[in-house]
Amino acid sequence: MKQKILLIIPAYNEEENILKTCQNIMDYNKRNKTNYNMIVINDGSKDHTKQILEDNQIPHINLIHNLGIGGAVQTGYKYALENNYDIAIQYDGDGQHDVSYVKELIQPILDGQADLTIGSRFLEKEKSSFQSTFTRRIGIHFISFLIKICTGKKITDTTSGFRAANTNIIEEFAKEYPSDSPEPSSFVEIANKGFNIKEVAVSMNEREGGTSSITNHFWKPIYYMINVSLSIIITSLKVRRKS
Amino acid sequence: MEIRLKIILILSILFFMLVIVHFIKKDDISIKYSLIWLISFLILIISIMIPNFLELLSHILGFELVSNMVFLIAIFILIIVSFIFTIIVSRQAQKIRLLIQEVSMLKRKIELLDAKENTKGKKQK
Numbered sequence: 001m002k003q004k005i006l007l008i009i010p011a012y013n014e015e016e017n018i019l020k021t022c023q024n025i026m027d028y029n030k031r032n033k034t035n036y037n038m039i040v041i042n043d044g045s046k047d048h049t050k051q052i053l054e055d056n057q058i059p060h061i062n063l064i065h066n067l068g069i070g071g072a073v074q075t076g077y078k079y080a081l082e083n084n085y086d087i088a089i090q091y092d093g094d095g096q097h098d099v100s101y102v103k104e105l106i107q108p109i110l111d112g113q114a115d116l117t118i119g120s121r122f123l124e125k126e127k128s129s130f131q132s133t134f135t136r137r138i139g140i141h142f143i144s145f146l147i148k149i150c151t152g153k154k155i156t157d158t159t160s161g162f163r164a165a166n167t168n169i170i171e172e173f174a175k176e177y178p179s180d181s182p183e184p185s186s187f188v189e190i191a192n193k194g195f196n197i198k199e200v201a202v203s204m205n206e207r208e209g210g211t212s213s214i215t216n217h218f219w220k221p222i223y224y225m226i227n228v229s230l231s232i233i234i235t236s237l238k239v240r241r242k243s
Numbered sequence: 244m245e246i247r248l249k250i251i252l253i254l255s256i257l258f259f260m261l262v263i264v265h266f267i268k269k270d271d272i273s274i275k276y277s278l279i280w281l282i283s284f285l286i287l288i289i290s291i292m293i294p295n296f297l298e299l300l301s302h303i304l305g306f307e308l309v310s311n312m313v314f315l316i317a318i319f320i321l322i323i324v325s326f327i328f329t330i331i332v333s334r335q336a337q338k339i340r341l342l343i344q345e346v347s348m349l350k351r352k353i354e355l356l357d358a359k360e361n362t363k364g365k366k367q368k
Contacts, residue, residue, distance in 0.1 A: 063347045067340055075344045082348070179340065 005106065006085040007038040008076030010069055011093035015047045018093050022058050025091075028099045036102065039079055040093065043072040069161075070179035077165070077173040089164045097162045101202040105164045108198045115195040116169045118155065118187075119162030119202035139221065143184055143228055150236035151191040156199060158184045169195065178231060181224060185231040192239040249291055256291075260284050279327070283320055 007025060011018050018040065025038055039059050042049050044066035053060040061075060073090055080088035087106050091097050101119060108114040122140075143158040161183060165173065169190060178185045191197055263280055266272040290296050301312040 061347050061351045063343055064350070065343050067343055071340050071344065075347065078344060079348060 002035070003086040003110065004084065005034075005036050005087045005089065005102075006076075006080050006083075007036055007089050007091045007099075007102070008073060008080065009038055009040045009091050009093045010043060010072040010076065011040050011045065011049055012043040012066070012069075012072070013045045013047045013049060014093045015045070015049050015052055017095045018049055018058075019052050019056060021091075021093050021095055022056070024095075025099050034103075036089075036099070037085075038091075039076055041072040041075050043067055043069070068179055070177055070182040073182060074173060074177035077170050077177065080170050081174040085167075085170065087164055087166060088170050090161050092161050096204050098203060098205065101162070101200075102164070105162070105200050105202065108200065109164055109166045113196065114198035115166050116190055116197045117164045118157065118160050118197065118199050119204075120155075120157035120160055120199040121202065121204050122156040123199050123201035135221070139225055142225070143232070146229060146232050147184060147188060147191075150188055150232055153191050153197065155187060155197075158187070162202060162204070178235070181228045181231060184228050185235045188232050188235040189239050192236060252291055253288055256284050256288055276331075279324060 009018075009021065014021075022038065022040065025036060028034065029036055037059070039061060040053055042053060042060055042062045044063050050060075050062055052058075053062075061079065063072060063075065067075075076090070077088055087109055089102060089105065091099075091102075097119070105117050105119055108117050140158055144155055147153070147155055147158060163183075172190065172193070172195075173186065176189075178189075187197065260281060263272065263277050267274060267277050290300075297309050297313065301309045304312060306312040306315075
């Protein structure tokens with residue numbers, strides 16, 4: 001049986017990148033005879049993102065008001081649940097992610113080895129050209145350490161937004177998904193509920209336009225670190241680890 | 244407490260209560276959320292009207308000045324009220340998020356249906 005696969009692409013003010021991202025996916029589908037569907041979640045963009053999506057007939061949902069990354073991604077999971085997709089993949093609209101890694105990302109799910117897979121930049125050092133800055137790596141190491149304490153599981157790329165989920169996880173995420181810094185805390189929740197998570201080595205490109213959601217103000221990284229640490233701890237208190 | 248001060252206090256509290264009732268009438272405040280204010284104002288008026296009540300209470304609790312006790316209780320009540328509002332705001336944020344998601348998804352469905360209908364209509368013509 002053919003698996004129904006959906007790419008969830010959240011986009012906020014991505015007029016520079018969104019068309020290229022979507023065309024890359026469509027080209028890839030044509031070249032490799034794959035059938036990755038996609039849904040762009042336009043998170044109340046104030047630029048021409050909506051216009052571009054409509055003109056090029058890219059499947060999309062226009063959120064009637066800005067929700068932030070968590071709310072936008074969750075809309076994608078709800079859409080995946082409603083339309084009976086077997087696998088849903090989070091995929092950034094800014095050109096950071098490479099569609100050719102989707103195949104490797106979903107393989108453990110197809111084999112039944114994992115419920116959730118995460119594309120990691122740090123799993124194989126030589127594989128990734130873009131490893132982000134020194135201070136950012138320190139932050140990622142700290143979050144990784146905290147998650148290790150709370151879940152007993154090791155994850156190298158905590159902030160990776162390149163993830164694939166099977167039907168169980170789609171259902172979980174459609175029901176409940178954190179709104180701020182969703183990646184680390186949702187990892188804790190899924191891990192403590194006893195689902196299998198596997199990291200897959202991928203390479204990511206440097207962003208080509210737009211700004212990162214984390215580093216566009218000097219105080220934002222500080223706020224982000226506090227917020228993430230707190231949400232990891234709270235989530236691990238809320239969802240106790242299954243032994 | 245001097246009688247003049249008592250009268251001024253009671254009058255100003257009554258004025259606040261009237262303001263709240265006015266806003267309830269205009270539907271700007273729901274009765275549910277106004278109760279917390281009205282009840283605390285009522286308690287204030289009663290405790291002012293009973294002679295020597297505040298003095299006696301502060302003496303029993305060990306305050307040196309009546310005003311110290313009044314300030315402490317007032318701050319305490321305000322903290323509780325604003326905490327309750329934090330809970331309400333967070334809950335409403337969740338509900339709004341759900342609404343935005345569901346409405347946006349419905350809008351997409353309707354647009355798809357409209358598009359289908361349009362192409363059908365053209366074919367029939």
